[in-house]
Amino acid sequence: MAADVLEPEYEGIIRNTLIEDLSKILYTYSNDGQILKELIQNAEDAGADKIAILYDERNSDKRIKQDSSYSKYFEGPALIVYNNEEFSDADWKGIRRIGTSIKKLDPSKVGRFGLGFKSVFHITDYPMIISGRLMMILDPYRDETRCCIPLELSKLKLYSGMNECYTALFQVFDFGQNVLDAGYYNGTMFRFPLRKETTELSDSVYNQEKIKNLLRVFKKEASLTLIFLKSLEEVSLYECMDSIYEQNPDYIVTIGGSKSEIAKQSRKAMQHKTIPDESFVNVYELVLVTTSKRQREDHKWLVMNRLEGISDASEGLLELATTLSYLPCVGIAVPVLSSDTFTGHIFCSLPLPMQAISMTKLPLHINGTFALSEDRKQLKWADKFSESNKEDSVQWNELLVSTVLPKAYIDLIMEIRNRNDEHLMLRCIPDLLEIDVIFKECISKLFRNLKDAPFLYTESGGGKWIRLKDAVFQIFSENTGNMINFMQDIRATLIYTMRQYKSCLVDTTGYERVYGILTKAFGQQPQDASPQFISERLLKIGPAYTTFKEKHKLNLLVYLISSREDHLLKSLELLPLANGAFIKFATNKVSNIFVCSSIVRQLCPGIEARLVRTVSDQVDEWILRLAKSGRTQLIEPGQSDVLKLISQSIEKILGHSKDNRTLRWQKQGQLNEKWLMFVWEYLRRDGVHLPHDLFILPHYDKLLRLNQPLIVESDDRCFLPASIVRCLKEIGVTVLNPLPCYINCCQEIYDKYVERPTVNGVMKLVADVCPKHVKNFNDNVQSSDKEEFVHFVGSTYSLNNAKTCFKKIKNV
Template structure:
């Protein structure tokens, strides 16, 4: 009976939300997952890329700017102190960008499959540098101040009305921004800045957020880490064409701030072709929305990258790049399901790039549009660079792979791990195969076909060098190359043939001495054999053991037949 009485009472359940830690504490947790290193600049580059910018500049401004402390009458003064690190790009914030930058753990770009930095967390790594990021774009100025009450962390102002905001001193803003990337008094009067500027006043003393004091030497470290990867930073991006580092250490300078310290850009000899190819593929992908194409979308281009340092030393590197967005008609049911999984929100997109100079010390690096931090985990062992919409670790430093225990116990059911494996097996194998075949077709552009054949051979991975996680590429790649003409013979003036048409010659398998090798070569030439000289790694990787090979017995049999 008592239970019945209770059930008819007017008492109501008490509901409440989870108690959230203070914003400062949440930011500290994020910073602990994002080391204070070159990854910070990559996060900012990714945001510029996602905004559709073609140019980006990063400036160390050593000027003190505003030195007076903040007061009750001028509380905004601390946001305009110097020295500072400033970043400019030539795209303007959209409404979604303004919303996204105010998000903490998620992002407005989270389910946009065309975006690189979709996760939102990465940008917060700038709090390693500063307590007060300031953003100017279009007609707005935004200050992020995590030390404020939670309802006042994001402070948005209109540029044209800056002089009308209570306690805002316009002169403080001009001391920090005037002469920087074209910003001046006229910008405030017009109320509009064409492009975007991020300004990060360097932390000069310990705060509740961080005890990480940031000075010129730490900015130098950031710059150095970028310069190390600069020659490949533009390879797989869809929009950015140049990135420039600048410095300003003349404390009294007031105009035309920043002298070029370092730059990387796509050379004028290839820029138009690269831009056209990128734009076309980007527009095709954007037109899909969140659907998949039935047929694959691909592009390829040759890219020459120019790097210039502070003493005007200029170096060039030439690359061949191919990108593929896999179509639904070419997918397994597993990849289709994963591609449509909103909890992943990844695109079946992979690219490859080969250094046309074929340096002997080349190391294949893994990219998620920008190169992952250079560690053993980010080196694939492949003879080309690989880019893809890979599922990464929380810090976005590593591709997710199953652990040794998961492999041993067959328990790697994490969907993000399944995604990475499917991306390598299906999409990477397809673009790798297409890359090799197109590279062969381009042989007509080369005078020395034998030299080009060696370059093609160098594109084929060495199973002994490839990291264990990437060896899942081999079976599907070998299958796709099964009947393709990727082997070069000098017979009949030089031609490309399939493996079934070839007689393979491995010089280290021919008896040495007494002119045996030269005699065998003369016999092969005399009887017009489709001889293909092949390196051991190609022999092993492409599983050529069942094919015809030049041996003394083979020579004897040919002589008997003829």
């Protein structure tokens, strides 16, 4: 039986080779500027405060012995990175790991979120690290048990073939014979000989053009690198060895400004390893100075950090923090001086790659201990397929963004308010409809907090912070038609008015953007300087506007009347009269005010208090529309109204007629010859029937009414003898001098009121003579004049016809 018992043949698992494992890592991670970020990350985790990057363009072929077994590790050109902190024992151990990190359970390390160090194999086959007392060379082509080559610096020249190679490091970041003598290097230097041809590990070849491009991409983001780090204070870049020789970096980013020490201490204060009992919040100004060989720029940031404490964190957040070994920490950085085109970015201590998916569309940068996607380019976030079954890292990100970030945002808003920086405040208000969807809940909470918080600034009352419900935004209706060129002047008047009425006006630069944002966020428009608002303020608060200068009153009129909401003008003392005064708009017709054309206005001097003044073509049109509506005391005068106005003007200036026929006329006054000409032109042009009761007929120093016996002494065909003139005057006829051409051309005056100097004209007047004037004729006219009068009439009339006309005149 025993012979029938079998044992299985055991086999081992076939594992990838080191080259295969590294190739897989390289496939996951980008071959771009992220490589340099990983090295910055290592420096940060080590606690270094300086890092320097050098492109050593020298070809090492002539400087090293080619048949040495070490020569390939010292070839050039090379990318060299230095930081001023040493590798720890754990770092030496971690650099030898594949696929895992010694930092995985250390919440304070940036490296647990960043690219793996192994991404440097994109550019080299043989990374070299020099730190403290060791040099280590990584050679993935060796057996896995021999691929890491640790070398003691004090014994470096004793290694076979090394003596002809290590001189390639001389003059680079203080590495020289002194280091070999001491057997110690102060800091850490990485050296990566660039891959010149495709290899089994990678087909990525780095020539000078490609490395220059790598550095160029890095420089675009370098100014952001230090914003949320806690240790690094300087990043410098040397693009060639000459810059090293001259000790003059081609590009450098460093912490500067008068408050640099405060900023450095505040950054270090965020170096927590555990979650505190109470939330820890700090805020500081950070000035990052970027200097190149051509220029210097200062970038000033306000940085707010928040580490959620146990007392404030949700139960779910604390459970995930324990499970994932994460700290619930977020940060916000806003540029103190910025343009409207600034777009916020997502950071995980270092900025994620500059691409659309990492842009927050917030007006500030967001940092957090986020869980990142496998390629380290974006946050882990649920999609429609994983919504019901979220992994822990996704839930962590959601809780961090929805519960901790809103508090940090509010902390920032309150800090800005304490600093009295109204410009920065408005720039920090995000647009809820524009931001990335992952921040919607966070920003919705922000707005719920802002609704009753004093976050808007007004200069009213000497300057103060106010709540949204008390604010008036400097937003004006612009229905001013073709008066758009005057809108600036009108706006100045409205601002002046609101300040006089103590309105809490929000007019800080950027208020238009925030007005639109708040409208979308709360579903209704904040209070603006609408015509309705202006009208209510003028009516309810007091008559201060009545003491304004004329230009302000007219601008207020234009603004209100342009809205076409006529009720807004009711009871406001903004109706401009031709005499320069302003009266109230009224709904009754007790005292009509006439909206006349400029032609009519010049016919009516002396009664300007009953006429609206001219403002502008557009405003005059609006006022005329108001008159036609019948809702106010305004009237568009008809022909009869114009004649009454002219009559009132004459009476106002010349007074009452004693005989009801004549008025003494002062030709040099307001009712001068020019005025009289305008009156007759108006009557003739507009086809108005001549008014018989107007004093508009000139006769020496008088103005006559038309409803009386009138005859002209001569015209272009006839004339009256002097004796006839004397006779006519005695029977009450006014004999006129030849009429001015502007009257003479009016046919109606001869048809109805003035007789021509003919026998027929005379006889018509005689036929209408009254008994009183007959007596004057008989008593006062000389016999010779009477005879000539009879002869004048008889020259045309037969005796029988003349007798009828003379019946009224006795004793002729």
